[in-house]
Amino acid sequence: MQYQSQKVAMPYFIAAIGLFTGQILFGLIMGLQYVMGDFLFPAIPFNVARMVHTNLLIVWLLFGFMGAAYYMIPEETESELFSPKLAWLMFWIFLVAGALTIVGYLLVPYAGLAKMTFNDLWPTMGREFLEQPLPTKLGIVVVALAFLFNISMTILKGRKTSIALVLLMGLWGLAVFFLFSFYNPSNLVLDKYFWWWTVHLWVEGVWELILGSLLAFVLIKVTGVDREIIEKWLYIIVAMTLITGIIGTGHHYYWIGTPEYWQWFGSVFSALEPIPFFMMTVFAFTMVNRRRREHPNKAATLWALGTGVMSFLGAGVWGFLHTLAPVNFYTHGTQITAAHGHMAFYGAYVMVVLTIISYAMPVMRGRAANSEKAQVMEMWSFWLMTVAIVFITLFLTAAGILQVWLQRVSDTPMGFMAAQDQVTLFYWLREISGVIFLIGLITYIASFFVGGETKEAA
């Protein structure tokens, strides 16, 4: 590790994995509530567990992105971080704000939480993924701006590489599109229209820039292929991402009251969205095949290749499954959407953060890679988690297909709950896969504490 200030990434990664564990625990609670409706009721009703599950996911990914940026930027720009102290301060503010929000969700009825946090002053609560109270939302803006200030100043005074530039644009884009969460008109159609500018233009727009730059960085380090080639690929991939993803927002504008031409624009452009993910898979494998060095960190290489494949499967293939308007007419708002959601989030964003953590942690602890034993355990965790997510997705897809058949397509459609009772078997199987995922995660955490002789320092 050439720059001391890179060490500030360590707390971010540790917090990220901690919140990740919390997210999975609440995921298991919800999975059980799908089959045992009154599990933990009324202490933790389903909607509270869901808020915690989704908010923890987004917050721990943000921690991961920030940690990755704090690790990469000094090395990319070949200069110390502008202000490590500011990074530490922001870490604690963000962690405390996040923890308070989660505690607020759990201990206070949501309506009460809204009253306590001046929601009437500027109502922004009660919308999916954006349930945070106003003070938390404002806190996120402050933390994001301070973080961006820190990173941008470092880049300004250091070497400007394409990877740093793409990462910076991704992070600035993330902050800019978060501002749309403050727009909550009383007209539901307008509310939803611009809600998607935060959600979709995040996960199918600027987050893919962050994904691309993180993957490119790790690939340069792990394969030793020269920067020029990797950065060329990165630009073409992120170009295709935004070219298809921006108008791809249209696949959310089929049934919310917006004009019908969106069904054409949305279908055409979102049908092209898997292309950048396919290119990312080819990119990862080509670089690893043409590597010019044998990097001791095999686990990080596996994570990088896995990110390419699983993001293509989850976001690309499972996305295309229900993105065309005539199909979406029947699958909109069913378990098919949940299946895509799980594999896409895991394949694209969870895995890329675990890739950078798996690469950076040993370096920050003073060695090129962990011991053979630790890496084998980490690879076990890779396969346990990845296979578990594949099964969760398959079971939810099966549940979704049956639900669509019973509730939407058949001439004598079943009521919602009646159809849910028919798919309970798949919810049981999904819950079991969730437990296996948790075992994989615990194995992943354990792999950091396994001893054995380590590879020499980089």
Place this chain on the structure above:
Amino acid sequence: MSQAFTKSMARNIFFGGSAFFFLLLVALTFDTMQVLPKRDHRENITPAVERGKMVWEKNDCIGCHTLLGEGAYFAPELGNVYKRRGGEFVKAWIKSQPTKVPGRRQMPQFNLTDQELDDMVAFLKWTGEINTSKWPPNIEG
């Protein structure tokens, strides 16, 4: 990859392409904003509908239900519940929760006042009248 493919050209395509398509999104958004009033009947947004949306959001209904297909998939779609069940049923249902039937999915008791219940029904009625291109496929939602 061959040398014929330069990084600076790739960067230009990245900047040009994303700016181009963001402009296209803004143009389409502008057109959508012109056409929307005829499709969402915003003239029917009474103060009750606005208050109803606030009640919907304050109690995080989206945490279990879907509205026009977006939200959580734990409980029924409510975009067309006014047409499916009618306002009185909705109010009676909310007041009578939770059912406490063992093993069944439970809806919390939100202790809504009668005013809030009427506002919620007004909001769900208005939502049901949005022209959603004939979605959902049937009344079950």
Place this chain on the structure above:
Amino acid sequence: MSTPSIVLHSHKPGSPPGDLAIWFFIFAELLAFGIFFGSYAFSRAHHVELFNQSQLLLNRESGAINALVLITSSYFVVRAVAAIKQGLDRECANWLAAAIGLGCVFVVIKLFEFHAKFSAGISLSTNTFYMFYLSLTIFHFMHVILGMVILAAVMLKARRGGYTPEEHTGVETGASYWHMVDLVWVVLFPLVYVIR
């Protein structure tokens, strides 16, 4: 010291003229337009009468003139590439200026056509034909503008002598993109304005 006669060309033999990245972008655009053309064709199959009826209101003259304009400006760009290969910077810049001039003619004709349609109350939501007609022509219109921006950048650099017979990939890159824009209109014009 005699200048080497053979042309040192960093260009990989066999790869198309200009930067390979632009060809990647060209085929992505052609893919998007191809899907749009297919969508137009197949949804026409379901509303033949509506499409034929609505097509009558189109201004076929402006479509045809625009086709001639774009083909001619494409030809001018070919002459510009030829000029730069001879090292004639000024002439290359003039050919490019002529091509951009014709591009402006295309834009003006298109603006009149759109103005006529919008003032006649036709919009994206009027019916499926006009939705496709406006989507395709506006989407192509924006490509013409982007193409003109690229050509302008290349022209300025050519005028400053930025290209040599040995190294003028930029001119070929801009040319290839402009030809793609022309190619799309060559397919779009008969499909939307003529076939019935």
Place this chain on the structure above:
Amino acid sequence: MNTPPQPHFVRPCTRIWLALITLTAVTYSIGEAGLGGKNIMLLVLGITLLKSQMIASYFMGLRKASPMWRIIMASWLVIVGGMIASAYLMGLQ
């Protein structure tokens, strides 16, 4: 430094340009005549594909590029042409 000779592709491109102009005029006149039906459609489509192939080979210079690029462009033209033709025939039933 004497100016290198005019590249070989200028003369054919001029001829191609004139051919494209006339073919566009032919298409336009078919349109003006308001003709319809399968044969006319196939004629117009044929002209369009011919024009496109000319632009791709001569203007875009794919003639000198390796076969892979020519195949990609040709297959795009065939697929789009095929879709238009088959959709038109579907519409006739």
